[in-house]
Amino acid sequence: MWKSAETLLASALLAGALAVSGMAVADPQPAKPAAKAEKDKAGADKARQAVNVAAPAATAPTAAKTIALGRPALPEEIAAWNIDVRADGEGLPPGKGSVKEGEELFLQNCAQCHGEFGEGAGRWPVLAGGRGTLKSERPEKTIGSFWPYASTVYDYVHRAMPFGSNLSLSPDQTYAIVAYLLNLNDLVAEDYVLSKDNFPKVDLPNEANFYDDDRETSEKAFWKKNPCMKDCSGEVHVTARAQILNVTPDGDQPKGNLE
Amino acid sequence: MSDTSLPPTERATGAKPSLSRRRFLNLAGIGAGAVAAGGGSALAAPAAGTPDPNIVPVPDWTKTLGAPVNENPYGKPSVFEKDVVRREVTWLTASSQSSVSFTPLYALDSVITPNGLCFVRHHGGQAEIDPDKYRLMIHGMVDKPLVFTLEDLKRMPGRVNRPYFLECAANSGMEWRGAQLNGCQFTHGMIHNLFYTGVPLKTLLDMAGVNPKGKWVLAEGADAAVMTRSIPLEKAMNDCLVAFGMNGEALRPEQGYPVRLVVPGWEGNMWVKWLRRLKIGDQPWQQREETSKYTDLLADGRSRRFTFVMDAKSVVTSPSPQAPLKHKGPNVLSGIAWSGRGTIARVDVSLDGGRNWTTARLDGPATPMSMTRFYLDFDWAGQELMVQSRAMDDTGYVQPTKQELRAIRGTNSIYHNNGIQTWLVRSNGETENVEVG
Numbered sequence: 064m065w066k067s068a069e070t071l072l073a074s075a076l077l078a079g080a081l082a083v084s085g086m087a088v089a090d091p092q093p094a095k096p097a098a099k100a101e102k103d104k105a106g107a108d109k110a111r112q113a114v115n116v117a118a119p120a121a122t123a124p125t126a127a128k129t130i131a132l133g134r135p136a137l138p139e140e141i142a143a144w145n146i147d148v149r150a151d152g153e154g155l156p157p158g159k160g161s162v163k164e165g166e167e168l169f170l171q172n173c174a175q176c177h178g179e180f181g182e183g184a185g186r187w188p189v190l191a192g193g194r195g196t197l198k199s200e201r202p203e204k205t206i207g208s209f210w211p212y213a214s215t216v217y218d219y220v221h222r223a224m225p226f227g228s229n230l231s232l233s234p235d236q237t238y239a240i241v242a243y244l245l246n247l248n249d250l251v252a253e254d255y256v257l258s259k260d261n262f263p264k265v266d267l268p269n270e271a272n273f274y275d276d277d278r279e280t281s282e283k284a285f286w287k288k289n290p291c292m293k294d295c296s297g298e299v300h301v302t303a304r305a306q307i308l309n310v311t312p313d314g315d316q317p318k319g320n321l322e
Numbered sequence: 323m324s325d326t327s328l329p330p331t332e333r334a335t336g337a338k339p340s341l342s343r344r345r346f347l348n349l350a351g352i353g354a355g356a357v358a359a360g361g362g363s364a365l366a367a368p369a370a371g372t373p374d375p376n377i378v379p380v381p382d383w384t385k386t387l388g389a390p391v392n393e394n395p396y397g398k399p400s401v402f403e404k405d406v407v408r409r410e411v412t413w414l415t416a417s418s419q420s421s422v423s424f425t426p427l428y429a430l431d432s433v434i435t436p437n438g439l440c441f442v443r444h445h446g447g448q449a450e451i452d453p454d455k456y457r458l459m460i461h462g463m464v465d466k467p468l469v470f471t472l473e474d475l476k477r478m479p480g481r482v483n484r485p486y487f488l489e490c491a492a493n494s495g496m497e498w499r500g501a502q503l504n505g506c507q508f509t510h511g512m513i514h515n516l517f518y519t520g521v522p523l524k525t526l527l528d529m530a531g532v533n534p535k536g537k538w539v540l541a542e543g544a545d546a547a548v549m550t551r552s553i554p555l556e557k558a559m560n561d562c563l564v565a566f567g568m569n570g571e572a573l574r575p576e577q578g579y580p581v582r583l584v585v586p587g588w589e590g591n592m593w594v595k596w597l598r599r600l601k602i603g604d605q606p607w608q609q610r611e612e613t614s615k616y617t618d619l620l621a622d623g624r625s626r627r628f629t630f631v632m633d634a635k636s637v638v639t640s641p642s643p644q645a646p647l648k649h650k651g652p653n654v655l656s657g658i659a660w661s662g663r664g665t666i667a668r669v670d671v672s673l674d675g676g677r678n679w680t681t682a683r684l685d686g687p688a689t690p691m692s693m694t695r696f697y698l699d700f701d702w703a704g705q706e707l708m709v710q711s712r713a714m715d716d717t718g719y720v721q722p723t724k725q726e727l728r729a730i731r732g733t734n735s736i737y738h739n740n741g742i743q744t745w746l747v748r749s750n751g752e753t754e755n756v757e758v759g
Binding site for chain 1: 413415416417419420445446459460461466467468469470474477478479500501502503504525526529540542546547548550598599601603605607608609610613614617619621622623624625626627628629630631633643670674675676677678679708712714717718719720721722726730733734746754755756757758759
């Protein structure tokens with residue numbers, strides 16, 4: 064008794080689950096509410112077919128192109144998520160914004176964390192200044208001193224800022240804020256208007272100082288195969304301790320150390 | 323007892339596991355006086371010839387019924403392990419939504435990290451995604467832009483299970499200028515090692531049909547950071563996974579539920595959580611996380627970029643500042659080693675600051691780009707130790723000293739600090755993060 068009841072329940076659940084998954088995946092068209100009842104039935108039929116066609120795929124997983132899963136992405140869907148902007152300007156939307164407009168937007172939406180002039184409030188990131196500090200003991204990495212591409216500013220500000228209400232800025236607003244950030248970094252004049260068209264002309268000063276990973280040549284010495292095992296050095300002494308170098312409770316903590 | 327290895331304030335109050343600046347300093351004082359004299363057990367041993375009160379009388383738990391089977395339908399660690407938790411160092415960041423909570427490596431053994439203890443790094447908080455509403459889009463330079471549901475991914479032929487470590491490129495990043503944080507949870511705790519269940523990324527890319535001009539993949543998350551990284555197509559086609567499982571269950575929300583990217587051996591930031599989009603292109607996108615961040619500033623003011631691979635590295639997890647030595651006599655030194663370039667071939671341990679080395683015993687699986695556990699069984703007479711470990715992988719790479727690394731890179735690069743760690747064990751067993759020379 065107990066056993067057969069359980070079996071019945073299990074197979075009922077299984078049938079339901081298959082129908083649902085059939086609905087979700089076997090139909091290449093986005094669901095249209097009006098046709099829903101019809102589709103529920105069709106979905107169940109398709110689910111049965113899907114189970115049958117899945118068998119050969121499972122035994123021959125290399126025949127990837129024939130896997131009947133997924134559906135074509137619609138142009139509207141791609142447009143909704145396709146927000147990336149590349150260094151060559153690909154992905155920039157039409158629009159423009161001035162330093163002046165950017166200043167106002169920045170003061171309203173950004174300055175409480177990044178400071179009026181991008182100097183950073185408290186421990187929030189610094190966005191301007193720092194030129195000439197990259198070789199110093201405390202480099203200040205900002206858009207002007209460190210970032211290689213202005214496109215990244217556009218992409219990131221639109222994508223992730225303001226922190227807490229990202230993806231809220233329009234293209235014109237984003238152009239204006241990027242223009243203001245460039246101006247704060249002494250890269251464009253106060254009357255500058257940034258747009259999709261003049262964007263490719265904006266170069267950042269530190270671009271040439273990036274190069275691709277070369278560890279396999281510049282750090283070749285680390286592939287040393289037979290490291291020393293015995294009497295490898297003279298007397299060893301403790302040269303520094305965590306407590307000594309540890310930040311004091313009330314001292315200045317360097318900003319942006321955690322990446 | 324196990325709780326002597328934790329900050330006294332936490333033991334006393336059971337407070338939220340984060341460290342204020344002031345309390346953090348307390349860590350340095352733990353373990354003092356913990357060593358039992360005479361090399362015996364630290365537990366109060368009865369005088370010779372007196373029966374142990376834990377044996378006579380028979381303990382209550384042996385004489386009364388315990389809790390029912392479904393007391394905790396999910397299951398929880400023993401109440402005596404309540405202090406083995408992730409910890410945040412609040413003063414490191416301005417916001418807890420863009421912050422990190424570190425793996426308690428000092429309290430863990432073997433090679434698999436328990437799901438709840440895996441370090442967490444978010445840039446825009448933890449997204450909560452309804453699995454029925456989850457969608458993954460593939461587009462760009464492909465024949466057929468596609469959308470997948472979670473069910474699609476779970477029905478995909480060719481599902482695999484693979485163990486891999488994930489290390490944040492900034493792990494040990496605070497230590498470039500010298501010893502800073504007193505505990506391997508904080509110096510090395512941005513790593514975890516899990517069994518992932520998922521489908522090869524190649525399967526999905528092949529279904530979309532990558533254009534021959536396609537060379538890079540942009541991976542994008544669905545969280546409020548809309549996290550992005552450019553990944554070379556070759557890597558994507560080689561061993562990346564689109565994963566929905568960790569250690570046999572669904573991904574935890576903080577690890578990207580329902581789907582994350584797995585990029586074996588490469589820096590953790592590329593393992594995009596809450597994966598929503600993969601775009602194929604013919605050049606990298608120069609996103610914020612591969613320009614402003616995750617580039618390595620060297621002493622000459624120039625910066626390396628696309629330093630994806632995590633080099634071989636190791637750390638002794640016990641003894642360590644949060645796991646001091648408590649007994650003279652037999653002890654087990656335990657640690658972890660890993661390499662993004664391949665398999666750990668050997669780990670050497672030094673107890674004298676790198677003058678002399680002994681090859682450690684590897685135990686458990688040693689597989690490519692996965693954590694490997696090592697042990698050194700040793701007798702401790704109570705002398706001061708300078709404990710180090712040195713990992714080697716099967717490409718012949720040997721973990722460098724911090725001095726060797728700094729000689730090439732300077733101290734400003736933040737990322738990829740895989741230098742040899744030194745723990746100073748004092749004669750009372752207290753253990754401290756130090757630098758030696």
